[in-house]
Every structure is written in structure tokens, then in C-alpha cells.
Amino acid sequence: SADRLTAAIGSAGTVGRFGGDEFVVVARPGSLAPDDLAERCLGAFEAPVRSGDRVWQMSASVGVVVIDDQASSGDVLRDADTAMYEAKRAGRNTWRLFDPAARDSAVVRLHLEQSLRHAVSDGQIAAWFQPLVKASDWSVFGIEALARWCPTPGEFVPPDRFIPLAAELGLHDALGCQMVDFGMEAARALTAAGCPVSMVSVNMSPVQLQTEALFEHLDALRRGGHPVDQLCLEMTEEHIVDDNEWTNAQLARLLRAGVSLAVDDFGTGYSSLAALHRLPVQMIKIDRGLVAQGHTAAGRAVLTAAVAVARAYGLTVIGEGVETVLEAAVLRDVGVDVLQGYLFARPAPLDDLVQRLTSVDWSWDVDRSELPAPIGPPIG
Numbered sequence: 127s128a129d130r131l132t133a134a135i136g137s138a139g140t141v142g143r144f145g146g147d148e149f150v151v152v153a154r155p156g157s158l159a160p161d162d163l164a165e166r167c168l169g170a171f172e173a174p175v176r177s178g179d180r181v182w183q184m185s186a187s188v189g190v191v192v193i194d195d196q197a198s199s200g201d202v203l204r205d206a207d208t209a210m211y212e213a214k215r216a217g218r219n220t221w222r223l224f225d226p227a228a229r230d231s232a233v234v235r236l237h238l239e240q241s242l243r244h245a246v247s248d249g250q251i252a253a254w255f256q257p258l259v260k261a262s263d264w265s266v267f268g269i270e271a272l273a274r275w276c277p278t279p280g281e282f283v284p285p286d287r288f289i290p291l292a293a294e295l296g297l298h299d300a301l302g303c304q305m306v307d308f309g310m311e312a313a314r315a316l317t318a319a320g321c322p323v324s325m326v327s328v329n330m331s332p333v334q335l336q337t338e339a340l341f342e343h344l345d346a347l348r349r350g351g352h353p354v355d356q357l358c359l360e361m362t363e364e365h366i367v368d369d370n371e372w373t374n375a376q377l378a379r380l381l382r383a384g385v386s387l388a389v390d391d392f393g394t395g396y397s398s399l400a401a402l403h404r405l406p407v408q409m410i411k412i413d414r415g416l417v418a419q420g421h422t423a424a425g426r427a428v429l430t431a432a433v434a435v436a437r438a439y440g441l442t443v444i445g446e447g448v449e450t451v452l453e454a455a456v457l458r459d460v461g462v463d464v465l466q467g468y469l470f471a472r473p474a475p476l477d478d479l480v481q482r483l484t485s486v487d488w489s490w491d492v493d494r495s496e497l498p499a500p501i502g503p504p505i506g
Contacts, residue, residue: 127171127184134170139163150203160190164221187213188221204236239295241277242288246297246304251275253308254473257483258325258444258466261458264490266483268325268358269316270466271309272473273301289331298331299339305329306343310352312476321483323356329390330359335376344383354383358409360390377406388444392416393432402439410436412462414447420456433461451492 131141131149139153153163171184189209196202209224216222245251251273258268275283292301309326316323334340348354359380377387388409393416402410412432419425436443445457448467457465470490471482482488 130170131167134166135163138166144203150206160192160223164188164190164223168219168221185219187211187218189213189224190221191224208235238283238288239291242275242291243295243297245275245277246292246300249304250277251301251304252475253305253312254475255312255479256466256473257471257479258327258464259470259490261445261454261462261465264454264465264470266321266323267464268323268327269309269312269479270327270360271305271312272329273305274473289329293331293333298333299337302328302330302334302340303343306340306347306357308476309357310347312479313353313356315476315480316483319480319484321480325358325386326356327358327360327388330361332361332373335373341379341383344380344385348384354385357384358386358388360388360411362390363392363394374406381406391446393428402435402441407441409442409444411444411446411466412457414467417445417447417453417457417467418449420453420460426456426460429457429460429462437461 127147128141128143128149131151135141135151135153138157139151142150142152144150151163151167158166167188168186171186175182175184187210189206189212191202191205191209193202196205205224205226209222212222213220252275253271254274255269255271257266258270259265260267273285273289275285275288277283289301292298305328309328313323313326330340344354344357380387386409387407388411389405389407390411391413392410393413410432412429416425416428416432420429433443442464443462444464444466445453445462446466448454448457448465448469450469453467454465454469469492471479474482
């Protein structure tokens with residue numbers, strides 16, 4: 127890579143390795159316009175690389191900064207790094223020119239990155255839990271562990287903001303293993319309180335398949351006597367529906383480790399119902415978008431088809447994002463096995479969940495008069 131960049135830049139500038147797979151190119155004043163510099167860098171990686179019998183196609187993300195009012199070389203590198211990450215977010219194999227107006231947001235992002243690193247390493251990410259209930263009688267079936275981060279009292283960082291950032295920073299292994307531990311702890315606490323659950327669900331990032339950390343952690347849990355077979359790992363449809371042999375082999379390793387696998391947000395990706403037979407999973411979670419349309423004829427038809435195909439492959443079907451009694455009734459009628467959503471409970475800390483489920487007269491906060499037909503005891 128260094129040789130290619132050096133050849134592409136020539137006498138117009140200097141190339142230096144910044145670290146790992148990152149390089150810094152400094153163009154001499156007046157030698158190259160920003161767009162020319164970026165295009166030369168991208169062009170350096172157009173030709174494939176041959177290694178033995180294999181051919182690899184490389185790409186690059188390039189951030190360009192014009193040196194003007196930066197106070198130091200560190201500021202210049204910071205601005206170039208910001209532009210490079212903008213190029214990555216734009217789809218990679220492209221370039222972006224640093225916008226001075228983005229400097230403030232870059233500082234905010236840097237602060238968030240540093241705070242997140244400390245939060246993960248110091249165990250400051252918490253887990254809240256949402257129950258999953260049987261569609262037939264609304265009794266508790268399982269729980270899902272959901273990551274929650276409150277850096278300071280009263281401050282809440284949404285999961286869809288910090289979880290992708292954790293993966294980008296290489297924190298996914300540590301965070302993922304922490305969430306598995308939280309889930310196992312919750313299962314033990316509920317069992318001890320007289321409310322055993324059949325399943326503990328935890329979201330999994332696809333990048334966790336690229337290292338041994340998760341596999342080693344599961345093996346340690348199993349050797350420690352923890353019921354790993356209660357654990358269900360969820361991946362979104364776009365990541366788990368993959369004909370890649372290596373990905374499927376890694377998923378098969380998880381199954382051999384004793385855990386279950388689920389397709390999360392089913393219905394939002396690009397797969398067809400017929401693709402279910404290729405997936406090494408035991409469950410699908412039908413996305414809220416389909417659940418919300420179940421009251422319409424077309425929506426009910428789609429739900430019915432999804433359940434029928436899943437049943438043909440022996441899969442358990444979970445409806446997520448259930449918010450109304452009507453949605454719960456439709457899902458039950460079309461054959462969905464398990465329900466999850468605000469109708470029953472919002473995510474809550476473990477102590478709150480245990481206290482609720484062990485109360486003598488506990489029940490879901492639902493107006494029974496809304497039920498279109500009896501669900502069958504016990505409700506709650």
C-alpha cells in the first residue's frame with residue numbers, strides 16, 4: 127500500500143504510515159488541488175492484489191483537509207480523520223473534504239468516543255430487560271437484555287447511537303460479552319425469585335463473529351455451569367441472511383456451543399420467505415413494521431405467510447413491537463408463538479422486573495375490556 131501511494135503521489139508530496147492501515151499524505155504547496163490529491167490516493171488501490179492463487183480487491187476511504195487556521199499538526203490530523211470517517215459513512219471507496227463547520231461535531235464525537243471507551247472498560251453500560259410472553263396466555267416466556275448508557279444522571283445516549291459506535295471502535299467484543307453476562311445474571315435472579323424463564327435474548331453484532339472472544343466467553347460460561355442453552359443471540363436480517371460460507375460456519379459454531387439464534391427485525395431486510403431454509407436459526411422476530419399492519423387484510427396475509435413458512439421449517443415466531451391488544455390478538459390468531467412490546471412492559475432495570483413479577487397480584491397493565499376474545503388464564 128505504501129509503495130502504491132508513493133508512486134501515485136510522486137514528487138507532489140510525502141507519504142507516511144500513520145498506524146495500522148492508515149496513511150498520511152502531505153502535498154507540497156501548489157502541487158495538487160484537493161480533488162486531484164484524493165483521486166490519486168483512490169486510484170492507487172484500483173488494481174487488484176494477487177497473493178498466491180487468490181486475488182484481492184482493495185479500496186480506501188480518504189479524508190482531505192486544507193491547512194489553514196489549525197493551531198497545530200495534531201489539529202490538522204484530527205480534521206483529516208474527521209473527513210475520512212465521513213467518507214467511510216458515505217459508503218467507503220470515496221473521499222470527503224473536511225468542512226470547518228463540522229469541527230464542533232468532531233469534538234463532540236471525540237468526547238463521546240472517549241466516554242464510551244471508559245464506560246465499557248469500567249462496566250458503566252447497564253442492561254435493562256423487556257419480557258417476552260406466550261401469545262396463548264400471556265405468561266412470561268423469556269426476557270431480552272437491552273444495553274442502556276447514562277453517562278451522567280439524567281443523561282441518556284440512545285442505543286442506536288452508541289452501539290454502532292462501539293463496533294466502530296472495536297468495543298463490540300467486550301460489550302457483547304458483558305450483555306451476555308447480564309442476561310445470565312437476570313435468568314438466575316428470576317429463577318431464584320420463583321419466576322424461571324425459558325429464554326434469555328441478547329443482540330449480537332456481526333463483527334463479533336470475526337474474533338474468538340464470544341466463543342471463548344461462551345465456553346467459559348458453560349464450563350462454569352451456567353445454562354448457556356437458555357441464551358438466544360439475535361442478529362438483524364440484513365446481517366444473518368448471508369450465503370457466505372465463512373459466516374454460516376461461524377453461526378454453526380454458535381449452535382454447537384449450545385445457544386439459539388434468531389433473525390431480528392424480520393421483514394425489513396432483503397430476504398424472501400423461501401430463504402429461511404438456508405438460515406442456521408431457530409427463531410424469527412417479526413418486525414414492528416409488519417406487526418402494525420396486521421389489522422389490514424394485506425398485512426394479515428403477510429403475517430400469515432411468514433408464520434406458515436417459518437412453521438414449515440420448525441422455527442419459533444416472535445412478534446416484536448406489540449403495542450395494542452388488537453395487534454396481540456391478530457398475532458395470536460395467525461399463529462405467532464411469542465409476543466414482545468410496550469403493551470406488556472417497557473424495558474426496565476432487573477430489580478424492577480423481579481419486583482413486578484414476584485408481586486402477589488401482578489398483571490400486565492392492560493384494560494381487559496379491550497380483549498376481542500378470551501386469551502386464557504393466566505393473563506399476567
